Amino acid sequence: MDNFFNGIRDRQGEKVSIFYCGRNIEGYSSEPVSLALYSKGYKVLGRSKKLYRFRGFYSLDPQDRIVLTKIGDEYVNACEIYCQDGQNIEVDFSTPFLVKVFSPLLDGYFQHRRFVKNRILWRLAVDKIKQMANHPEVRHIEARKTGRIIRVASDIVVVGGGLAGLTAAYTVSQLGLKTLIIDKSIELGGRLRYDYMDVPGVPVSREYLLEDILTKISSDGNIKTLTRTIFTGFFEDYPTAYSQEERTLYILKAKGFIIATGVVDLPCIFRNNDIPGIFSASTVLEMVNRYRVKLGEKSLIIGLSQNSLRIAEQLKRSGIDVVMVDNSRSQSIQSDLSRVGECIVNVREIEAVGRKCVEKANIIHDDGRDRLEVDFIVCSAFSNPDILILNQLDSRLIYIGGVGFVPVHDEYMHLKDNIFIAGGVSGSPYSILHLIEGEIAALSAAYKLGAKEVEPLIEEKIKEYRTKLNEMNVKWKNKVFRNSRSELIENSSFTYPPTLFIERPRRDAFICFCEDITTEDISRTVHEKGYTLLELVKRSLGVCTGRCQGRLCMVNAALYVSYLSNLDPSQVGLTKARAPVTSIPLYILAGGEEE
Amino acid sequence: MRIAVIGGGITGLSIAYNLAVRDAGEIHLFEKNWITYGSSTRSGARFRVHFWTEENSRFAIESIKRLEKLAGKMEWNPIIYRGGYIWLLFNEHQIERFKETSKMWSKLGVQGVFLEPEEIRERYSYINVDDVLGAFYGPQDGSLHHDYVCFGYYSLAKKLGVIFHELTPINDINIVDNKVKQLKTLNGVVDVDVVVLATGAWTNELLEKIGIRLSTEPVRKEVCLTEPYHHFIDPLIIDMGSGAYVGQTLKGEILGSIDYPTPPGLIKLETRLEFVIKWAKAITKRIPSLKNARIMRTWAGYYMMSTDNSHIMGREPEWPEGLYVAYGYSGHGFMMAPLVGELLAENILTGKTPELMRPFLPTRFKENKLIQEKLVIG
Numbered sequence: 001m002d003n004f005f006n007g008i009r010d011r012q013g014e015k016v017s018i019f020y021c022g023r024n025i026e027g028y029s030s031e032p033v034s035l036a037l038y039s040k041g042y043k044v045l046g047r048s049k050k051l052y053r054f055r056g057f058y059s060l061d062p063q064d065r066i067v068l069t070k071i072g073d074e075y076v077n078a079c080e081i082y083c084q085d086g087q088n089i090e091v092d093f094s095t096p097f098l099v100k101v102f103s104p105l106l107d108g109y110f111q112h113r114r115f116v117k118n119r120i121l122w123r124l125a126v127d128k129i130k131q132m133a134n135h136p137e138v139r140h141i142e143a144r145k146t147g148r149i150i151r152v153a154s155d156i157v158v159v160g161g162g163l164a165g166l167t168a169a170y171t172v173s174q175l176g177l178k179t180l181i182i183d184k185s186i187e188l189g190g191r192l193r194y195d196y197m198d199v200p201g202v203p204v205s206r207e208y209l210l211e212d213i214l215t216k217i218s219s220d221g222n223i224k225t226l227t228r229t230i231f232t233g234f235f236e237d238y239p240t241a242y243s244q245e246e247r248t249l250y251i252l253k254a255k256g257f258i259i260a261t262g263v264v265d266l267p268c269i270f271r272n273n274d275i276p277g278i279f280s281a282s283t284v285l286e287m288v289n290r291y292r293v294k295l296g297e298k299s300l301i302i303g304l305s306q307n308s309l310r311i312a313e314q315l316k317r318s319g320i321d322v323v324m325v326d327n328s329r330s331q332s333i334q335s336d337l338s339r340v341g342e343c344i345v346n347v348r349e350i351e352a353v354g355r356k357c358v359e360k361a362n363i364i365h366d367d368g369r370d371r372l373e374v375d376f377i378v379c380s381a382f383s384n385p386d387i388l389i390l391n392q393l394d395s396r397l398i399y400i401g402g403v404g405f406v407p408v409h410d411e412y413m414h415l416k417d418n419i420f421i422a423g424g425v426s427g428s429p430y431s432i433l434h435l436i437e438g439e440i441a442a443l444s445a446a447y448k449l450g451a452k453e454v455e456p457l458i459e460e461k462i463k464e465y466r467t468k469l470n471e472m473n474v475k476w477k478n479k480v481f482r483n484s485r486s487e488l489i490e491n492s493s494f495t496y497p498p499t500l501f502i503e504r505p506r507r508d509a510f511i512c513f514c515e516d517i518t519t520e521d522i523s524r525t526v527h528e529k530g531y532t533l534l535e536l537v538k539r540s541l542g543v544c545t546g547r548c549q550g551r552l553c554m555v556n557a558a559l560y561v562s563y564l565s566n567l568d569p570s571q572v573g574l575t576k577a578r579a580p581v582t583s584i585p586l587y588i589l590a591g592g593e594e595e
Numbered sequence: 596m597r598i599a600v601i602g603g604g605i606t607g608l609s610i611a612y613n614l615a616v617r618d619a620g621e622i623h624l625f626e627k628n629w630i631t632y633g634s635s636t637r638s639g640a641r642f643r644v645h646f647w648t649e650e651n652s653r654f655a656i657e658s659i660k661r662l663e664k665l666a667g668k669m670e671w672n673p674i675i676y677r678g679g680y681i682w683l684l685f686n687e688h689q690i691e692r693f694k695e696t697s698k699m700w701s702k703l704g705v706q707g708v709f710l711e712p713e714e715i716r717e718r719y720s721y722i723n724v725d726d727v728l729g730a731f732y733g734p735q736d737g738s739l740h741h742d743y744v745c746f747g748y749y750s751l752a753k754k755l756g757v758i759f760h761e762l763t764p765i766n767d768i769n770i771v772d773n774k775v776k777q778l779k780t781l782n783g784v785v786d787v788d789v790v791v792l793a794t795g796a797w798t799n800e801l802l803e804k805i806g807i808r809l810s811t812e813p814v815r816k817e818v819c820l821t822e823p824y825h826h827f828i829d830p831l832i833i834d835m836g837s838g839a840y841v842g843q844t845l846k847g848e849i850l851g852s853i854d855y856p857t858p859p860g861l862i863k864l865e866t867r868l869e870f871v872i873k874w875a876k877a878i879t880k881r882i883p884s885l886k887n888a889r890i891m892r893t894w895a896g897y898y899m900m901s902t903d904n905s906h907i908m909g910r911e912p913e914w915p916e917g918l919y920v921a922y923g924y925s926g927h928g929f930m931m932a933p934l935v936g937e938l939l940a941e942n943i944l945t946g947k948t949p950e951l952m953r954p955f956l957p958t959r960f961k962e963n964k965l966i967q968e969k970l971v972i973g
């Protein structure tokens with residue numbers, strides 16, 4: 001533990017021997033396969049669906065199932081599988097000959113072509129097309145596996161074990177309520193685990209904060225935890241969670257839910273933004289700090305924000321050079337830039353260059369053009385609340401410039417029915433606000449469950465909350481609270497997409513990685529077909545319908561459509577997410593219920 | 596003449612297009628949400644020509660022909676693919692019934708193939724046939740892309756001058772002297788001469804306001820979809836034992852559903868875990884290799900059931916002049932809509948009832964000339 005808090009931890013776990021395309025590689029049992037491979041320079045984990053582009057991983061989050069890799073006999077998300085001795089990882093580097101011939105038919109636009117008026121030709125073409133998508137085969141190997149379904153009851157279920165979720169869980173359990181924490185990560189702690197800088201506004205150090213809350217949680221008999229378990233959403237009859245590790249589907253029974261799922265760092269949109277070596281901001285911190293993996297010598301951070309500065313500083317500390325770029329100049333941040341490294345502002349276009357992974361980056365800006373040698377690129381321009389579950393729940397989401405699509409909630413952190421939210425998912429910046437929101441959500445949930453005595457406490461906390469919101473200049477929250485009290489949703493206004501780094505629609509700038517949908521595809525749908533509702537753009541292209549269920553592409557797609565059509569993002573809207581928000585194998589569902 | 600089509604699903608789009616092609620006058624289409632909001636893009640996107648009744652089989656054959664012809668004109672490729680339907684049969688009675696009906700299908704030129712368990716295994720090695728007695732395979736049946744078919748009609752209709760009003764619910768129809776007169780929207784009234792209700796599951800709400808009752812009711816149906824896999828299932832497989840069906844989309848996802856008790860009515864379009872589990876059990880038993888597949892999404896839509904499981908199109912003579920309906924497809928409407936649009940447009944403009952349309956008139960309920968379709972899937 002101590003070692004860990006000092007931030008000088010070595011790579012942990014047992015040394016194991018794994019095989020990548022026949023080559024023997026050393027890995028650690030505590031590391032996901034994707035990371036072990038990356039650290040040894042094996043960056044390609046698979047090929048994309050339509051265009052057979054090389055793909056690695058963007059984040060370590062198990063819900064971002066962009067690429068499946070063949071490990072042993074199975075196609076899995078290599079970020080979810082930990083290294084084990086003797087594991088075989090296979091990547092097929094050959095591109096089927098016909099893909100090149102048929103690539104015009106295979107790109108995102110093939111469906112729209114009128115090329116097939118001849119019925120016989122069409123029959124031949126469709127036979128080719130259905131065989132050509134690069135999808136794994138479903139095979140018999142799983143027949144030996146059995147899954148199970150288990151019911152778990154608790155008073156309150158907390159989804160997400162970061163600062164907000166843990167605070168909420170502890171507060172709830174102090175009131176004598178049984179609490180279940182569900183977290184998809186291998187350990188509780190969320191961002192506190194890997195962001196080594198202190199939490200803004202919190203008077204104690206990060207180490208202390210983390211240790212304190214974890215000790216409280218682990219010694220509390222009222223709290224149970226399920227880690228490596230993904231909350232899969234609310235079916236009409238049951239809320240559910242799924243653990244791949246345990247081959248278990250949990251049917252949850254609870255009187256209240258606190259959703260504290262944090263934020264999603266959106267991918268930035270630039271040329272070749274899909275190739276290996278481009279990561280989400282939090283994943284980079286996780287890899288550098290928590291896993292202590294050497295990612296390279298030089299990095300490019302896209303986006304200039306407080307968050308980017310934290311990342312830059314931590315990369316620097318671990319000996320990585322940093323160049324920061326953004327499309328606009330933010331004065332408030334300008335001051336402390338020199339500390340962290342070079343900075344290029346007024347960037348118009350970014351292009352990642354490299355055959356199989358990022359090797360260089362071309363930056364076009366107002367004053368010319370730069371060509372940088374970089375080992376990896378960090379997407380840190382924008383994070384949106386992780387709204388997948390809330391979207392599935394049909395809660396109202398409004399667009400707030402600079403914050404993203406935010407679920408409408410009141411100051412009691414109440415969303416709807418018996419559901420409460422706290423932390424990043426409510427749009428608040430990573431800070432003491434998450435802690436206070438955790439407390440408020442917990443108290444409100446307890447109140448709803450009958451603990452009427454907490455009322456004065458809630459009012460007190462809300463006063464404190466309002467003061468902190470003012471102090472931290474989070475004014476937009478008032479609009480959210482206001483909206484929670486009326487049926488009408490106030491309009492937002494058009495803003496330039498913070499993740500956009502291309503000058504015009506490009507065939508190599510991707511919005512959706514699962515389905516290989518590019519900015520050019522979207523632009524054609526908007527301009528040629530005239531579709532500007534995201535629901536219709538989705539139906540015309542398949543954006544938001546891939547394995548990640550829109551987690552990575554939905555907000556980017558909405559903002560890009562809004563940019564192209566000059567509409568306010570709330571007019572473009574999002575698409576409805578549906579249960580399960582992360583896929584569940586059939587053998588588990590068919591496995592039957594156990595007591 | 597001012598014609599209002601209410602409902603922007605495949606039926607409304609097809610009717611609007613067919614009216615516009617015939618220069619019917621000023622055509623408006625009203626949709627309460629966005630085009631394709633209703634069942635049309637929540638369907639299984641399959642078509643078949645095999646129904647128990649000759650009326651439905653005939654109608655479907657002609658309807659698919661219409662769509663194929665139109666495909667060349669559309670800006671969107673409807674992705675029609677004849678992968679076939681295969682009904683797995685579990686008892687003599689089922690086999691008898693298919694053999695019996697097979698005569699009618701042969702007469703219509705859409706004969707299928709009967710398969711012994713061994714033959715099923717040979718053709719579709721992934722199907723577990725341990726408890727299967729035989730199968731009927733219909734090679735003329737297949738799939739289409741429901742979004743692109745709708746968009747195809749939409750863009751054709753738009754080019755021909757149909758005026759679209761999205762996000763415009765119609766709340767009521769004003770009748771004066773037993774004639775349709777006006778439509779009520781949130782922003783006021785619109786004068787009309789003809790009103791066509793293509794409002795799918797929501798039709799009764801409007802009909803009842805003007806005192807018309809037809810024996811139809813919406814029933815929610817749920818669907819499961821897996822992540823995409825390499826293509827290996829060509830036909831739609833209907834398990835007549837468990838009531839489950841399963842197929843694979845050209846994108847690679849496995850799509851299916853199973854009969855699951857649901858109270859009728861416009862209940863919320865949500866899905867149940869119990870339903871998913873039932874489907875998972877049935878389908879992994881039938882296709883064991885699917886155990887590995889992962890369910891990625893579920894959704895629900897409404898089947899608009901009529902008492903004889905067949906659609907209703909046209910009008911009754913006593914109804915207010917200018918009022919027409921086209922709905923009540925009972926779960927197989929997408930494939931019928933291309934022809935429904937064509938025949939209804941003709942009927943509206945000429946007053947004549949085309950022969951193929953006659954059995955489907957709403958008057959059949961009063962006259963007791965029900966169609967008795969029993970081959971409903973899902």
Ligand SMILES: Cc1cc2nc3c(=O)[nH]c(=O)nc-3n(C[C@H](O)[C@H](O)[C@H](O)COP(=O)(O)OP(=O)(O)OC[C@H]3O[C@@H](n4cnc5c(N)ncnc54)[C@H](O)[C@@H]3O)c2cc1C
Pocket residue numbers: 601602603604605606607625626627628629630631632633634635636637638639640641642763764765766793794795796797798801816817818895896897898921922924925926927928929930931932
């Ligand atoms: C799960 C499922 C699977 C299916 N599988 C198949 C299949 O494989 N093959 C097949 O052929 N069929 C299938 N169907 C049936 C098919 O989807 C429907 O029969 C068909 O889509 C009906 O089209 P429609 O245009 O009549 O109705 P809808 O598509 O429901 O359109 C009605 C429209 O009217 C609008 N509306 C309603 N009331 C108003 C109002 N007052 N004012 C304005 N607008 C209004 C609605 O918003 C809606 O968009 C399936 C259906 C379901 C639910």
